[in-house]
């Protein structure tokens with residue numbers, strides 16, 4: 001399954017401190033824990049199951065000693081080393097030297113954009129370059145941009161439905177009336193859509209009465225979208241006339257099943273005087289407008305023409321969403337699609 005071979009965000013980095021925490025990805029229970037090293041910290045993502053008798057390692061604790069960091073199982077106290085998850089100590093038989101087969105199951109893990117990313121399976125061959133790493137979000141590593149993480153938002157719909165909503169300008173005048181759009185200005189320009197490994201949309205435009213947290217006047221806003229991963233998308237918006245604010249938002253989603261997902265937004269701004277709390281409050285308010293509509297969509301899986309006779313009809317302003325559906329189908333994404 002290709003979904004197992006992709007990087008997915010699982011939890012915000014700041015939630016993984018010294019104590020182990022449990023979470024789950026694609027029905028794989030995970031224990032995440034942070035090791036403090038001489039030059040920083042490192043997060044580990046292991047299967048949340050002790051290889052001895054199957055207890056949850058997330059109920060255990062992290063031990064720091066001369067030997068480095070170890071995770072101790074809550075049941076019989078076996079200790080597993082940070083490096084390879086190998087069992088180093090069995091307290092009930094201290095002379096026993098555990099063989100290499102006594103080890104926890106480890107997954108690849110990275111921290112990026114304020115989130116912990118996990119890949120459950122290493123692909124058998126090289127993935128398309130854009131899928132071999134967690135998606136890049138240029139603004140989050142550029143010191144001239146300020147980035148805040150919003151979420152998590154737990155949703156009763158599929159990850160693809162949410163990505164499609166994020167790419168859709170034509171709902172602004174209705175769902176976000178007075179904020180991101182106006183009924184009387186509902187016409188949009190869908191821009192130029194490039195379908196390559198992922199999707200790029202240039203020069204899409206919409207009228208926005210209140211495009212940013214800190215701006216009150218209306219403006220035509222130019223959007224650029226990037227979809228580098230089936231469950232991640234970024235937009236960059238710039239006012240077309242002299243507004244000093246630039247704004248970029250990345251949507252990162254953990255798929256929790258066919259009809260559930262958890263989302264975060266990384267918001268990056270240049271020139272916006274709003275505080276972090278104001279930016280988060282703005283995003284929370286916008287998302288609260290999307291939620292009831294997106295959760296009402298039936299079916300919750302996105303029809304991409306993979307299996308179902310369910311059809312949806314399209315209008316001329318839906319070119320981007322049609323391109324996104326083709327992208328999912330081309331990659332063979334079954335999770336959250338039909």
Ligand code: FES
Pocket residue numbers: 050051052053054055073074075076077078
């Ligand atoms: S179940 Fe983990 S040490 Fe026994």
Ligand SMILES: [Fe+2]
Pocket residue numbers: 165171175176290
């Ligand atoms: Fe929306």
